[in-house]
Amino acid sequence: MxxxxxxxxxxxxxxxxxxxxxxxxxxxxxxxxxxxxxxxxxxxxxxxxxxxxxxxxxxxxQILPLGDSDPDAAKNAAFTFIDLFAGIGGIRQAFDSVGGHCVFTSEWDTYAQKTYAHNYPNNHQINGDITQIAAENIPDHDVLLGGFPCQPFSIAGVSKKNALGRAHGFNDETQGTLFFDICRIIDEKKPRAFLLENVKNLTSHDKGRTFDVIKRSLEELGYTMSYRVIDGAHFVPQHRERILIVGFRNDLNIQFDLHGLDLPPKGERKLGDILHKTDGTEPFLPWDDSAYFDHKNKKPLDKYTLTDNLWTYLQNYAAKHKEKGNGFGFGLVTKDSVTRTLSARYYKDGSEILVSQGKNKNPRRLTPRECARLMGFPDTFKIPVSDTRAYKQFGNSVVVDVMSYIANAMSTHLT
Structure with missing residues (x-):
């Protein structure tokens, strides 16, 4: 066996x-x-x-094909794509919505695979470590999608690695070199286009040298690229700046400029749009099975309210750093707020986004369902993992609305 x-x-x-x-x-x-x-x-x-x-x-x-096994679906689709460093499928959701068909998926984290499998039933396997898969074995595709790991380039990631005496950027021997796996696949399969996503700090890492390597590598493969940092607050009530890199193969003669896209104004959507409704209108989602919301009493479950000890600790921590002139502290928000960036560490104390419940009650964390909404996932998106895993997954995900906007713009050149 x-x-x-x-x-x-x-x-x-x-x-x-x-x-x-x-x-x-x-x-x-x-x-x-x-x-x-x-x-x-x-x-x-x-x-x-x-x-x-x-x-x-x-x-x-392992019984399933490495890539897509439904040629009819691929043939009838507007275009095909592969989903690398797929996470829980935020980028895929966007490209599915504009008529694309996924023919290959790669994600190494088993808990993310679980969430992905629940939401995108495939007849191809979810492949693990992309470094172990030969490029020639990946199905042909029109678009390569990849939210390649950002820790080697993020401000927090660089600071942590410096403190530990570890390399970062392209000198990181694990995550940093994964960009070159994207390059080898592009070189072998020559897709019509690609979309890559990473943290804002990618452009400034190592005084710009890291991004120069990325830009030069993609251009040498025969692609004209455009990049832009976009804040999720254009679409959702969360400040989340990420760099998007779009490239089209040179022989297609496609002029695509991310800076030419007109984005909706920031801040039009407020936190109240995604919070659980306490007026009796909160929908009952059978797949959540009341895991996050008490429908009888019309409120989020009490477990999301901070304990007295944790709330006291966070207030004291913020006061201490305020005295030193530092900006460290919790982010207390209301229904009229646009939040800070939801991070993968949200499960620890929820300090970056704490929902006010009035003067006489401690604030609370967002529930995993609210985190899904904050990232642009629809209520039909299933959350089959623990709260801790869910917080990590949504904190590492993309804002689906941003990706949908870019997918829609790219699709006009793919169909």
């Missing part, structure tokens, strides 16, 4: 999704042989008579 890596775990629903996809290529008997069980057991899983072990998810993925 093929034994999966023990960290590659998904719940039973995800296993059944992969089983259904695998059944397009293998019989029950063949799958049973691969998994080391009898065919009767496979039939019971399919009939929902009992639940399959969660660890089988990884083994079932």
């Amino acid at each position: 093929f034994m999966p890596d023990p960290i590659q775990t998904h719940d039973s629903d995800a296993v059944l999704q992969y089983l259904a996809a695998a059944r397009q290529f293998k019989t029950q008997e063949e799958i049973a042989t691969i998994l080391g069980v009898n065919a009767r057991q496979v039939r019971r899983w399919e009939a929902r008579e009992n639940e399959p072990p969660p660890y089988l998810s990884y083994a079932l993925q």
